[in-house]
Amino acid sequence: MVIRVAVAGASGYVGGEVLRVFSAHPDVEFGALTAHASAGDTIGAHQPHLVPLASRVIEPTTVEALSGHDVVVLALPHGASGAIAAQLPADVLVLDCGADYRLASADAWAEYYGGEHAGTWPYGMPELVTPNGLQRSLLPGSKRIAVPGCNVTAVTLALQPGIAAGVIDASDVVATLAVGYSGAGKKLAANLLAAEGLGSAVPYAVGGTHRHVPEILQNFASAGAPNPRISFTPVLVPMSRGILASVTAPLAPGADADSVRAAWIDAYADEPFVRVLPEGSWPATASTVGANTALVQVTVDAKAGRVVAVCAIDNLVKGTAGAALQSMNVALGLPETMGLTMMGLAP
Numbered sequence: 089m090v091i092r093v094a095v096a097g098a099s100g101y102v103g104g105e106v107l108r109v110f111s112a113h114p115d116v117e118f119g120a121l122t123a124h125a126s127a128g129d130t131i132g133a134h135q136p137h138l139v140p141l142a143s144r145v146i147e148p149t150t151v152e153a154l155s156g157h158d159v160v161v162l163a164l165p166h167g168a169s170g171a172i173a174a175q176l177p178a179d180v181l182v183l184d185c186g187a188d189y190r191l192a193s194a195d196a197w198a199e200y201y202g203g204e205h206a207g208t209w210p211y212g213m214p215e216l217v218t219p220n221g222l223q224r225s226l227l228p229g230s231k232r233i234a235v236p237g238c239n240v241t242a243v244t245l246a247l248q249p250g251i252a253a254g255v256i257d258a259s260d261v262v263a264t265l266a267v268g269y270s271g272a273g274k275k276l277a278a279n280l281l282a283a284e285g286l287g288s289a290v291p292y293a294v295g296g297t298h299r300h301v302p303e304i305l306q307n308f309a310s311a312g313a314p315n316p317r318i319s320f321t322p323v324l325v326p327m328s329r330g331i332l333a334s335v336t337a338p339l340a341p342g343a344d345a346d347s348v349r350a351a352w353i354d355a356y357a358d359e360p361f362v363r364v365l366p367e368g369s370w371p372a373t374a375s376t377v378g379a380n381t382a383l384v385q386v387t388v389d390a391k392a393g394r395v396v397a398v399c400a401i402d403n404l405v406k407g408t409a410g411a412a413l414q415s416m417n418v419a420l421g422l423p424e425t426m427g428l429t430m431m432g433l434a435p
């Protein structure tokens with residue numbers, strides 16, 4: 089079987105990671121590679137680490153260029169993906185790595201992103217708990233998939249077992265994230281001067297303003313939280329990749345350390361890409377670099393009466409490109425793990 093894949097945004101961080109991750113899939117063959125200002129350049133000029141693709145020429149992102157493929161991956165700024173996706177044929181599988189189609193609520197879109205809401209597509213997180221079972225059962229046959237936000241993936245995977253099992257109170261969640269520079273995209277990351285960024289940790293989008301807040305709350309509600317609330321603070325730290333989400337919530341009445349641990353272990357026992365670490369060992373972003381891995385740990389802070397859950401991912405793999413490939417496999421009826429690995433890169 090050959091799956092012809094077009095990648096829009098091939099000059100960016102996510103586009104580059106889509107090219108790297110998807111090239112490990114035995115059935116994938118790349119068709120058009122498109123972008124915007126870099127059209128006419130070679131991939132090698134923008135992604136020098138992708139040596140086998142170095143001589144491929146980047147085309148402008150047009151409906152014509154993206155037509156005639158089995159799969160189109162959009163790795164474009166939000167807004168740009170909605171504009172092009174609306175013109176793509178209905179029978180091509182479109183995986184949008186941007187935010188345009190993630191939210192179910194047009195009001196939430198207007199509040200956090202502004203402008204018109206493009207719509208809502210099936211959500212590309214196979215592990216998500218939904219009222220109708222796990223999200224993976226809803227993806228086969230889908231022709232449109234909204235790939236989750238990277239911070240959202242880390243926070244959701246950290247906490248959803250406790251929500252689904254009823255052992256935490258999700259109306260008072262506090263999340264603090266250490267996030268790497270590549271999450272900001274190539275253009276912004278280039279502006280983060282090493283002289284100022286190195287050696288410093290800087291919070292941003294503080295006070296409930298981050299665009300991922302409504303997406304996280306949507307996932308918590310999907311997992312069964314009746315009135316989810318979160319105080320969310322991302323902190324930019326000097327690493328190129330990685331997200332470490334530390335998430336806490338009150339212990340539900342009647343729950344204890346045993347029921348909490350059992351909830352997390354049971355939730356992820358059969359998940360190919362989520363690993364609950366042995367007790368006492370805590371996730372590190374370095375162990376996820378380059379892999380479609382989510383490492384999770386949980387404990388009870390008895391004095392505070394709160395559950396503390398931590399999740400580490402590579403923002404560009406499980407946080408985006410890996411999640412896209414995982415969802416593509418499920419949508420096409422292929423083994424979910426095809427072409428994906430939990431073997432990271434270290435040291």
Ligand SMILES: NC(=O)C1=CN([C@@H]2O[C@H](COP(=O)(O)OP(=O)(O)OC[C@H]3O[C@@H](n4cnc5c(N)ncnc54)[C@H](OP(=O)(O)O)[C@@H]3O)[C@@H](O)[C@H]2O)C=CC1
Pocket residue numbers: 096097098099100101102103122123124125126127149163164165166168185186187236237238270271272273274275276403404407408
């Ligand atoms: N970085 C991350 O960790 C994550 C990012 N995402 C999302 O993925 C998407 C891509 O992000 P990222 O790769 O980081 O961003 P980059 O800035 O690194 O790359 C953006 C890409 O989009 C292209 N582009 C910009 N404007 C247009 C346009 N008007 N029409 C067509 N192409 C355009 C650029 O092309 P050119 O260079 O030629 O101008 C470039 O290829 C965003 O929606 C982002 O929010 C999601 C999860 C994680």
Ligand SMILES: CC(=O)N[C@@H](CCC(=O)OP(=O)(O)O)C(=O)O
Pocket residue numbers: 185186187236237238239267268269270271272273299300322324
């Ligand atoms: C460091 C940094 O800025 N990280 C970005 C990552 C978000 C991202 O890219 O996700 P979307 O697809 O939802 O835009 C942020 O926190 O906004």
